[in-house]
Amino acid sequence: MSRRRTGVTFGVFVFALCVAWSTTVAAAPGAKRTEAAKAAKATSGGRYEQMARKSAALVAASDTQGLAAHLRQLKSDAALDDAARERLLRATVLELATLTPQSDIETEIRSLSGYQTKTWITEYEHGHPERFPAYDVAAAARFVEQRWQETTARKTAAAAIGRADTAVVDRYISGSATERQGFEEAFAAATPERVAVYADDLERRLTAGAPVAGLARVVALASGDEALLEAVILDAPPQEALRALATIDPAGGSPATLTILAAAAERDATASAALLKIAPLATTDTSARRLLFDALDGPHGASAAAALARGNDPGIIDELAGLLRNSDDELQRRRALLALRLTDNERSRDHLRAFARGPETPTSLLAEVPSWLRQ
């Protein structure tokens, strides 16, 4: 190849590379997309298929030593192009998450966790080109390492649960986030009888401020311990409390359900979610309905209004309309108005129309009606 031709080829290559990298989307759409297409077609060829079959066979046989050698071979196999190599590496690595690691394979995975991607895909969905690894081998390796740690922790915890070993809670507290995940999985998989023995201890620690919220939630669910679940909802950090709250089924719950939800409605972080959880009870349970009406002029009155609206109940609608007409509390009237807006059926619209026509309707509230009535 002549020197001049090499230069031209180099120039064209640089041009294409920079077009693909540029944030300018207007030019040469066809050229831009070939990179992605090439990467996606990285599955053809006898060598690829041969190595893929070998991966599958080794995984099926749980042959971790063989897999370690196979990964080493994949990394250096000259018969594979980079795209095919990285696709094989990633898929094979991900399959290792369920296997028990041995030192050989751990070394290989640790090495691959720093793998530098060579094959990139340029996506145009964002309206401009963005490059992503076609097959992120490093991320897959890090995931597998994390999963192995979780699995080890899970096995450790499962054994401790089997022995009714209470020190497992201390180990949970001092563990990493990954280890805690494994512990929680072990408790979730254990029988209710096995985990129930931990409930009192966890409740005590939780209310004392120990970082056991995740485990306490899992144990409460696995053992069906309502007192512990309530403690999680009331004392755990908001995210755990909300996760616990989400597990409550008001319709199928016990008589204590409304008590727990009422308590959660008093906690700022969970109040809105708790009031919305009460919604299905409001049409059949007068105390639930009363609770929501009483909450209308409180700090989470908007959530109470939304909960009342969700029932779509004629009796509730009429009571809300009565509040809107007769209450001398501006905030309560606004919340009643909100609930009627959110109910959005003919009955509530009739009430809103009548309210809008009323001679004593204050202007400040009247302004909130027309947009909802599409007037």
Next chain:
Amino acid sequence: MMRGLLATLALSLGLPMAQAACQFDNFGTISNPTDPSCRDAQFRYTRSDNTGNNVALGYDVPLPVDSLTPVDGFRSYQSLFERHQALDADNSTVAGQVVGQTLAGRDVWVYVIGDADRTTADGGSEAAALINGTIHAREWQSPEAVTEIYEQLVEIQADGGFGQYLSENLSVLIVPVLNVDGFTQTQRYPDRFTGAERQPRDGRMRRKNMQSPGGVPVDEDIDATTDNFFGVDLNRNSPRGWGLNGGSSNNPVSLVYRGPAAQSEPEIQALVAASDLAPVTRLRFFSDVHSFSQIFFTPLTGNGRRDQITANLVGRMRAVLGNKYRYGAESGSGIGLTSDYFARTFQIPAWTLEIEPLSGGVDYGGTNHGHSGFVLPDDQVARMRDEVASMVLAGLYRQTDAPRVQAVEIRDQASGELRYAASWVADGDGRRLDVSTDQALVTGRAYRLWLAFNRPMRWRDPAGAVSNYPGQSTAAFPNLRLQFPTLTGAGSDIPISGSGSNWLDTPGGAGSGFLRYRDDALSVAFTVPQDLPAAAAVPGVLVIETLDIVMAALDGDPTSRVDWAGGRWIGYEDEDGNANDVGGRDCKIVVYVASDENATPPASRDVGCSSAQAPAPPPANGGGGGGGGLVLWLLPFLLIGAWRQRRRR
């Protein structure tokens, strides 16, 4: 068992025995959408289970939470909608309105936030900003961030400072969820998707609306698979580049299907209807909020001043988060994005704001499977919301108006006697300086200057100390000088020194408190030098040089109101009256100084100020950071140019 495992791995490896499910053409479009192996493929997101058609994210799969108040996670559409309605019903400063219906007949709402009068505090015509959310259904970051902006605007509207200023001087129109049908579809199946891992489609990963070529909307049942690939990409459906430049497809199964005509989709028509409420003539800020890739992607319209103003504005917003968001610019004729429409049609700053992550779930320790960036982990959501809101609020403040001097008062420090008082008052379409008191300042005497601006000029930290808005760098105290242009030598230019504590955060108005908003005024003492040669009265120019909270310089001539037209600021000038989009110093306040307090004023005060202290404009793009699309675009030409140069040698 063995056979099942082999088949599973073969599937993930794409072996021929699995028929490889969905196939893609060279343009990334699925080429076998009716093939059952592609059409019926279903996947499920999990935390850590990769077996079969499960896709492990490496973190918990976010599920919608029913809560009106923000949670560390994503709220359900219903509770988000109830939140929007509640803020509307509870606040007279919010006016919600239906601007259209989706294909399924769901209402599309816009909420107009700000006081009702549509005039600024000093009687001008208010600016407007439009923020659109959730045009792409799966981008759950968007409704949360946009709702946070809505929530914060309402929360701070009576704060006596920054928030009240925005409420009284700007109309912010927010469409939290434009693609309601698509968004509810993604929440209906929060852990399931169809298509392929490389290009996930319906369920959690629906991007488009629910339009289908037959005119019957796509059904909401993910298991009824014949129509799962259909829908129009609403961010390819706007005029200005519709169907052009390779940015969209005419194939109804494409992820970027542009629809049968520009603005064919009811959701896009609703967005246009929302903008009409601004009205569009008052718009000077449009943000379409997406995820992911962490970038402000901005169309360049060829209007140099608009493009530069936009770059500066985005630079200030990016700086709020230390430039972690990138800046990208596109100089073509558009591809039918909403930002193409607003930037090119109305010549306003407009962009696609892609929220984090930058790369994908891998940024949070995830597996980085295809498109994991759309699934932000729950524990990142609250931070993300706050960060985006703080960026956008900075931008809204910037576009509301330019900073300018509003009033000045000078009192004798010892006696409290008023020696000079002036304020800018409305005069036709502009303003005039109304000087109500004009007495000589006497050499050797100490005075107290009270200086008020049209907007809050300083930010305070949670402890109440004057501080910088995140990422901004504004000197705590202005560069204030009393210049005597008719004199020469030492003493002809007296600095007036102070600190952040001179800004006023208590009410009280002229002399002692802030004028209208907390930190819109300062009070500082100064002394006229004893040895000033002022036997006969000499004019003294109060030179005011300062930047506001987001580093905008003063409008040097408040006579003309600052407004926006034709892709640029109008009436925004430096001290010499040059319209420049960045302002300058204020030299309009001219007092006089004499050795006798009853001296006759000088014959002329039309003296101007010295040009020695030119303000340093803020950096255009927040001082660096990623992006650099234009530079990259130029790179091949530079390299080829260099190569040709070399050949000539």
